[in-house]
Every structure is written in structure tokens, then in C-alpha cells.
Amino acid sequence: MINEPATLYIVVPCYNESEVFPITAPALTELLKDMIQNKKVSTKSRIFFVDDGSRDNTWELIAAEHSVNSYVSGLKLAGNVGHQNALLAGLLTAADKSDITVSIDADLQDDTKAIIEMVDKYYEGFDIVYGVRSSRKKDSFFKRTTAQGFYKLMNMMGVKTVYNHADFRLMSARAVAHLKNYKERNLFLRGIVPLIGYKTTSVYYERSKRVAGESKYPLKKMLSFAFDGITSFSIKPISLILALGIIIIFCSIVAAVYSLIAYFCGNTVPGWTSLMLSIWFLGGVQLVSVGLIGQYIGKIYIESKERPRYNLEMFLTDEETINEEIQNNQ
Numbered sequence: 001m002i003n004e005p006a007t008l009y010i011v012v013p014c015y016n017e018s019e020v021f022p023i024t025a026p027a028l029t030e031l032l033k034d035m036i037q038n039k040k041v042s043t044k045s046r047i048f049f050v051d052d053g054s055r056d057n058t059w060e061l062i063a064a065e066h067s068v069n070s071y072v073s074g075l076k077l078a079g080n081v082g083h084q085n086a087l088l089a090g091l092l093t094a095a096d097k098s099d100i101t102v103s104i105d106a107d108l109q110d111d112t113k114a115i116i117e118m119v120d121k122y123y124e125g126f127d128i129v130y131g132v133r134s135s136r137k138k139d140s141f142f143k144r145t146t147a148q149g150f151y152k153l154m155n156m157m158g159v160k161t162v163y164n165h166a167d168f169r170l171m172s173a174r175a176v177a178h179l180k181n182y183k184e185r186n187l188f189l190r191g192i193v194p195l196i197g198y199k200t201t202s203v204y205y206e207r208s209k210r211v212a213g214e215s216k217y218p219l220k221k222m223l224s225f226a227f228d229g230i231t232s233f234s235i236k237p238i239s240l241i242l243a244l245g246i247i248i249i250f251c252s253i254v255a256a257v258y259s260l261i262a263y264f265c266g267n268t269v270p271g272w273t274s275l276m277l278s279i280w281f282l283g284g285v286q287l288v289s290v291g292l293i294g295q296y297i298g299k300i301y302i303e304s305k306e307r308p309r310y311n312l313e314m315f316l317t318d319e320e321t322i323n324e325e326i327q328n329n330q
């Protein structure tokens, strides 16, 4: 282990979590206390609650806890911006004060013990450690099937995500700092984090039920999250339109042969052949045209995100200061 233990910030986004907070705060405090005592993390480490514009008294609870519990720190967002944005706000704020961040949901569905393992991995040299569910036995059948369908669909659409990983993960401060370079509004962190690079690994844990309160992701929100995830990362749906157009033009050739044979055999009503040919052919031409225009729009869309093209990690050179510059410039 490194001589000086690293400073850890456990970032917990909270939206209307007053039911769960009285359970979460002591559980995480206990864990952090142990880690500090075992010199795994520094005494400056904190549990960092981010209130995402809750309408209940979540913020009052966080503030009250902060005044009596020195391990707890808090951040209040002025309004509700959603889980992903709240998490980003928390991570970026925490990264200025810490060496490592771990993001975890407020409902304790994720095994807090896995945080210890994640920190061990950090000392082994990993910058990003994903918490991955080893099984979904405790999820309802509905949640399990929809969630797994979601990962499969994302994969098919060419979005690289870590299977069965939600937003429970460790990130080093330099990995979080690189997140700043992703300026997009439609934030889908699970898709962005794998793009950062660095050495990454996973730890496995059993995910349990929410300890209290209700899920903030009902079906409607889950679907829009999935749609957001795909459309924020992939222009494959546009390519599908183009492919469909080409297939239909091909079909129109087959239809042309068929209609002409029917015409010459004489068993058609007047006008049918020309109608058939135009419908198929024009349909195909239209789809190909839309698909082609779409390809350009897709390119504009990718350019408009202004995502970083690379992330420098190390530069072997004679000047010793250069690596520090790389860190500071990102």
C-alpha cells in the first residue's frame, strides 16, 4: 500500500430519499469509519450526499447529519436535474477534494462492502473499478428482463457499456477530471466512462432490494433513459433506415420482374403494373434519400458533441514536469 492513504469521497445522489437517508447515513458512516481506522483511506474522506432538488426534507436531513457527523458532507442542487446530472455535479465537486470517488445510490441496493474491494483495486493501480451485479435474483422478474433487454439492445446498437453495471463505481480523480471534457447535455455516464480509458476492472456483488422508499425509475423513465442512452451514443438507427431503403429498392427489382411477367401473361388490370413499379421503387428511393441525409445529420450530431478525441496518460520525455502538465491540461 502507498504510505499516505488516499482521500475517498463516496458520492450519493439523493432525490426524495428522506425514508432511506436515516438508514443510509449510519451504514456508510460505519463503513467509512472502519476504512479510516484501518488506514485504507485518509481522515479527510467523506460521504458526500448530493441533493437533487428534492421536494421532501432530504436536504434538511443531510444538513442536520452534517452538523453532528464529521464524516458527512453535502451539496444541494438548486433544482431537480436527474440522476445522471446530479451524479456528475457530485463527482466533479468531489474530485477537487479527493483522490478517489465512489458513486453509489442512496437506497443501499448496492453492497457497500464492495467499496472496500474497489479501493483495494485502486491501490493495485486501477483508475476505474466497476461494480457489477453477480446475479439479479433479488430483482423482480419484470425489472430483470427489461434491464437485461436494455443492455442487449445497447450492445446491438454499438454502445459499449459494462454488462450489469449501473452507476456504482470507483473513479480516480484524474478519470473524473476527464469527464469534464464531455460537454454533452444528454448525459449517459455508463456509456461515457468506458471511453475515458486507463486501467479498469470490475468487482462483483449481489444487489439487493431497496431498503426503503420507492424507485425513482418507473417504467416510463426507464424507457426514456434507454432511448436516451442509444440516441446519445449511436447513429446506427440512421444507418438502419439506409439499409432498409436499399433492401426495398432490391425488392422493387423483384417486384418489377413479377409485375412484368404478370403483365405479359395478361392477367392484370390496366395501370396495375405501372402503379406497382412506382410504389416499390419510389418507396425505396425515398428511404435511401432520407437515410443518406440522415448520415450527414449523424455526422453533424457527432461533431456537435465535441467529445475529446483522446486522453493522454503518460509521456516519456526528458522534461520531468511534462506528466504533471498532462494531468493539469485535461
Ligand code: UDP
Pocket (backbone or CB within 6 Å): 012, 013, 014, 015, 016, 017, 052, 080, 081, 082, 083, 086, 104, 105, 106, 107, 109, 214, 215, 216, 217
Ligand atoms: N435520483 C436522483 N435524481 C432523480 C432520480 C433519482 O438523484 O431525479 C437518485 C436516487 O435518489 C437514487 C439514485 O438516483 O439514489 C437511483 O434511483 P433509484 O434507486 O430510484 O433507481 P432504481 O435503483 O430503481 O433503478
Ligand code: MG
Pocket (backbone or CB within 6 Å): 105, 107, 109, 210, 215
Ligand atoms: Mg435503486
